[in-house]
Amino acid sequence: MHRVTLPPIGTFRAWRDAARSFLAANVPPEQILWGDHATAPDLFSDDSPPSGGGAVSVPRSFIQMAETVVWHSDPERFAHLYAFLWRLRETPHRNLMSDRGDRDLARLRRMEKNVRRCQHKMKAFVRFREIGRPGAARRSFAAWFEPTHHIVEPTADFFVRRFGDMDWRILTPDVSAVFEQGKLSFSEGHAKPDLPEDASEALWITYFQNIFNPARLKVQAMQSEMPKKYWKNLPEAAYIPRMIAEAPMRARAMAEAAPTLPPARVEQLKAQLASCKSAWSGPSEALPKAIRSCTRCPLHCNATQAVLGEGPAQADLMIVGEQPGEMEDLSGRPFVGPAGQLFDQAAAKAELDRETAYVTNAVKHFKFSVRGKRRIHQRSDVSEIEHCRWWLDAEIATVRPKLILAMGATAARSLTGKETGLHARRGTIETGRAGLPVLITFHPAYLLRLSEPEVRKQAEAQFTQDLALAATFVAPDKAPAHSDHLQAFTQEAPSPRAP
Template sequence: MRHITLPDTGTAAAWREAARSCLKEGLSPADILWGSEASERSLFDDQPVSGAAPVKMTVPRSFVSLAETVCWHRDADRFARLYAFLWRLKDAPHLIADRGDRELAHLRSMEKSVHRCQHKMKAFVRFREIGERDAARRSFAAWFEPTHHTVEPTADFFARRFADMDWRIVTPEKTAIFLDGRLSFAPGQPKPDLPDDAGEALWLTYFRSIFNPARLKVQAMTSEMPKKYWKNLPEAATIPDLIANAPARARAMAEAAPTLPPVRAEKARQQLAAHMSAWEGPKEALPAAIHDCTRCPLHRTATQAVPGVGPHDAALMIVGEQPGDQEDLAGLPFVGPAGQLFDRVAEAAGLRRQEAFVTNAVKHFKFTPRGKRRLHQRPNSGEIEHCRWWLDAERALVKPKLILALGATAAEALTGSGVNILRRRGTVEQLADGTPVLLAVHPSFLLRLPDPAERERQTALFEADLRCAMEMVAALVAPTTAAALAEPR
C-alpha cells in the first residue's frame, strides 16, 4: 500500500500533484493510504504496489475547484474521498453533474462547510493593534478558532484588504503572517494576550445603535453569528442585554412613533375616502353623474351608462346584474328579453314595476364582440366593487324598505357574496344599515334553461319570490303605500 503524506501548508496543491502521480501509475483508491504530516504511519505503509495501466483522463474543471476547497476540510478522509471520486470520473465523467450521486453530495456538503467557515473568518476576525501607532507600517494581531483548516485559503483576502499594514492571524493550528507586503505561515500558537483596542468603545456604541429590537430574531441571529465565536467578539458581550431589553425597547419605539401619517399615506387615505364616500349631489344630477362615470374600464366599450329609473321614494328597489345589449342602446334598465320576461312574471305576481326603483349592480354593458353580435360577459368582482359606489348612492337617495336582488352579481354587490344563489333564493339577508334584501334568480337564468319543464318550475319559483317581495313590502310600509305597489287580488 502506498502511503502519501501531505504537508499542512500548500495542502491543496500537494494533493493535486499526488493524485496526478497516482493516476499515472494506475493506482486504485484501495492502493493508497492518504494522510497529513500529523498522521501516524502504519505497519503496512510503503509496501510495493503493482499498479494497473496508467490512467489518462481530462479532469473536469468543476472537480478541480471542488478538490481545491475540500482539501481544507477537517475530515481525515477528505483526501481519500476526493481520489475515490476522481477514480470513478475516469469511466463516468458525467458523475460530476449527477446531483443524485451520494459521494458527490457528500463532497459538495464538505465544500459548503469550508466556504461557510471562510465566510465566518472574514466576518469575525477582530484585529488589535500591537505596534507603535506612528510607525511606518502599523502592526495588528488577531486570534481566531476556525472550524476547518481555512486560515491558508482565506489569508489572501486579508492580504488584499489590509495590504498597507502588517498583521498576523493566530489560530491553534496555523498562524498567517503578513509582514512588509509578504504573506507566510507559521505553526499554530496558544491564544496571545492582546491589548485593548481604543476604538472598541466607539464600535460598541455603533453596534448598539444599529440594533433594531422590533426586528429581533434570535434563531436567525445565532445562525449567522454562532455562539462559538462570541467569546472572541467584543460586541458579543452586549448581545444578552440587547436581547433581554428588546421587548421594552420595541414598545418604547412604538409609543414614540409619530402620530401624523406620512404625506404619501395621507394622500392615499384621502383618495380612498373619495372613492368610498357617498353621493352628495342633488337627486336630479345623479343620472348625469353616472353617465360620466369612468371608474372602471367598462366605460370605454359600452355605448352609455344605464342608471336606475323609478320613483325616488319607492319602497321597493329591484337590482339586476348589468345592462344587456338592448339596455346599452336604449339607456334604460330591463328592456331586453330578460326585462320582458320579468315584466310578465311581475304582472302575474301583482307587482307594478313602474312603482319600484329598478337599477343594476353594474352600470355599463360588458360584452365580447362576435362578428356583429355583442355577447354578454359577467362582471368580475373588481368591476362590481367599482360600481358599488353608484349603487350605494342610489340606495341612499331612494331609501327603500326592501331590496329585491336578482342574480349572483346583485347579491355580491349588496351582501358581499354571490355564491350558491340557488340555495339562497327566497331568503332574506340584512345589510349593515338594517335594510332587508330578498334574494332571487335573475330572469336571464330562466331564459337559458333548455328543459321546458324545468323552466316552468323555476318560473313558478321566481313568481313566488316576487309575491314574497310584495308581502314583505306590505308589512313594512303603510297600507296606502303597499296598495300603490300591488294590484287588487
Template sequence: MHEVVLPRIGTVPAWRREARALAQAGVPAAEVLWRVGEAEADLFAERAPPAAATRQIRLPREAVATFEAALCHADPERFARAYAMLLRLDAGELRWGDRTDPPMRRLLAQEKTVHREIHKMHAFVRFREVPPDGPRRAFAAWFEPDHPVEEAAAPFFARRFGDMDWVIVTPEVTTRFVDGTLSFTETVSRERPPPDATEDLWRTYYAGIFNPARLMPKAMQAEMPKRYWKNLPEAALIPALIRGAEQRARDMQAAAPTEPPARRAAIERQRQPSAPPPPGSLDELRAQAAECRRCNLWSAATQVVFGEGPASAALMVVGEQPGDREDLVGRPFVGPAGQVFDEEAGKAGLDRRTLFVTNAVKHFKFTPRGKRRIHQKPDAGEMTACRWWLDLEREMVRPKVIVAMGATALASLTGSGAGLLRRRGQVETLPDGTPVLVTVHPSYILRLPDEAAREAERARFRDDLRAARYLLETHR
C-alpha cells in the same frame, strides 16, 4: 500500502496532484493511507511514488468544485473518502449528485458545512489596528475556525481590504496580506492582537443600533453562535442588552408618534364638526365628495381633494389627480407642480383667485416606497368613477373655457387622452359647446432631466396659458 503526507499549507492542491497520480496509476483506494502534516511511523506504508500513469481521469466539472470545498472539512477521513469516490466516478460506478449513496450524501453535506464556515469567518473576523511596517496601515485579527478554511476564505479579505496590510492568525495557519501579496504559513505564535481605540467606538455604535423591539435571541445565536462571541468586541454588551430589551422597547413605544403629524392634522380637521353648507352650493358638493366610495382610492388617501375657486369663474383648469402634498393639505395645486402652474399662470396674465382649479380624479393614488408615496396613474375605472364629480363641478361653475392639463384630464373631459403632445395647444369642443384648450401637466415639466429642456417647456406652457386667456376674452 501507499502513504501520502499532505502539507498543512496548500493541502487541497496537494491532494489533487497526489490523487490524480494515484488514480492514473490504478492504485485502489484501500491501498492508500492519507495524512496531513508530519508522517507517522508505519511499517507497512510505502512512500515511493506510484507507477507511471496508464489512463486519464475524467470528472464532472461541478464535482471538482465540490471535492475542493469538502476537503476543507475537519473530518480526518475526507481525503480517503474523496479518493474512493473519484475512482468510482471515473469507473462509472457512481452518478454525480446521487444522494442515495451515503458517501456522496456525506460529501455534499460537508461541502455545505465548509461554505457556512467560510461565511462565518467573513462575518466574524474583527481586525485591530497595529503599528505598520511601511507606508500602509496594518491590522491583525485572531479567529478560531472549526474547519481548516483559512486558504479558501482569504481571497475575500484580499479583495475587500486590498488597500491595507493585514494578518489573520488561527491556531493552525497565519494568513498575511502585505503590499498586495497573499501568503500562508503555519502559526508559530498564538498571541492575540491587543484592543485598539476603535473598539470602544464600535461598541457605542453597536449599542446604538441595537433594536430591542426586534430581539430574537434564538435567531441571533443561530446566525452568530456563542463560540464566536469571545473574539467579538461587542459580545460583552449582548447579555445586558438582552436583559434590558423589554424596558427599552416599552420606552420606544411610549416616545414614538402614533401617526405622522401632517396626516394626523388633516384627519383631525375632517373630524371637527362644522355648520352644514348651503344646499345646492359647491360647499355642499364638496361635503358629499368627502364621503365618496365610487372607487377604492378613498381607502388609502388621507382625504378627498375637491376643486376650489369662485362659483362664477369663467375659466376652469382641470389637472390629473392630487399629489402627496395636496393629499395632506386638502387643496388642489399646492405641491411642486402647483407652484409651476401659479408662476406661469401669473406670467400669462391669469389670476388664480379668479380661476376654478380642480382635478379629474379627487383622491391621491400612490404606491408606498419606504417613507415616500410614489404617484401612480389612475386607471380607466377610477377616471370614470370620478367623472361624476367633475361633471357636477362643471354644471355648477359653468365655465366659458376649460384648460385640460395632462392626458388624464383630457380623457375625463373628451373621452380620450391619446396623442396629448400632438393635440397640445389645440382647442377642442365638448358636446355642450364648451371649448377645451389642451396642454401638458406641470409635473411633466418637472420630470424633464435637462434644465434647458425644462425652461423651454415652461415657456411653451406659459404660451398655452396665455392662449387660454385670449380664448376666454373671445367667449365673454
C-alpha cells in the same frame, strides 16, 4: 499499502496530484492511507507514489466540490473524496453527481456546506486591530480567529480584495495568512497573540449598541447566526448579555416614546377614509343627478354617459346586472341590447313583470376597448366595482326591495363580496352585504356566448327557473300553479323586507 501525507498549505493541489496518480495507476481506495501532518505514521505503508497509468478525466462538478471539501476538519475527508472519485470511473458522471439519494455524495455535500458556512463566519467575525507604527506608509493590522475547519487559505482572497490597501495578518491555530506590500503568503499556525487595544474599537462598539433593536430581538436566531464559540474574540460580544437583559425595558420605552399623529392630521385621515366608504347620504331625488356626474373611477372618461337604474321607487324586486353594454351606453337605459332582449323573453316565460321591478347595474359606465370601429366589452375590475358600489348601495337603500336578483359574477361580488363559484351558487339565495336576500343567477350575456345548442338550452332553462323563483319570492300569491316547489320555498322563507 500506500500512504499519503498532505501538507497544511496547498492541501488541495497536493491531494489532486496524488489522487490523479493513484487513479491513473488503478489503485483502489482500500490500498491508500490518507492523512495530514497531524496523522500518526504507519510502519507498514509505502510513501512512494505509484508509477504508470494513462490520462484521467474528472468531471468539473466533482473538482468544484473537492476544492471545498478538502478544507473540512474531518480526517477522513481525503479518503471519502478518493472513494467517490473511484466510483465515478464506473458510473456515468452526470448520473452519479446528480443523484441526491447517494449516501457518499450526500456526505460530501454536507461537508461542502459546512466548509462554506465556516468561510461565511470568518468573513463576518474576523476583527482586526491596528499594530503598525504611526506615520507608516501602509497601515498594518492583525486579527486572531479560531475557525472550525481549515478555511484560512481558500478564504484569504476575500480579505485581499477588501483590504488591498493595507498590510494585515490573520492568525489562527492552524494556518496564518499574511498580506504585506501587496503579496499574500501563508505560514503554519500561531499561538494567540497579545494584540493591543484599538482606538477605533470603541467607535465600533458604540455603533453596534445603537443599531441593536430590542423590539426585534430573537435570541435563538441571533445565536444561530452568531454562535457563542466566536464571542470570546469579538469585542462587541461582551455587551450582548446586557443588551439582551435590557431589551424588554428598552422596547417598552421605545413604544411609549413613539410619535403620534396630531389631532388635525387624524381628522383629515378620518375624512379621507369616510370618503372611500359606500355611504350616500343625500336625498333620494338627487341620486340620479349625482350618478350622472360621477367621476369616482376612470370609466367615466370614455363612456357616453352613466346608465341609471329604472323602475318603481319602492319595488319589491331589484334586478342587478353587471355593467351597461354599447346599446345601453348610447340610449342611457339598462338592458335594452341583445342581453336585455333575452332577459325579457325569459322573464315572460317565468311570468315576471319587468315593469314592476327596479332594474340597474353594479357598474354604471360602459367599459370597452376599441378594435377598428367596434367597441368591445371589457370586464370591470375590482376597483371599479368597489367604487360603483357607492351608488348601488344608495339605490338599495332607496328602493328597499324584498329580494335582489344578482345576474352575473360582477353583480354577485358587489352584492355579496364573492364572485367565484357562480355555477354552484346559481339558483340559491344568500344574505347580501345590505342584509337583504340575494338570488344568484347567470347574466343573459353569458347565455348568448354559449355556442353548443344543448348547453345553451339547459342554461336558459335554469335562468328562466331562477326568474320564476324571484317572481314567486316577492309575490307568492301569484305563483304559477305548476310551481309547487317554488310555493314550498316561499312558505319557508317569509319576506325580509325592511320596515
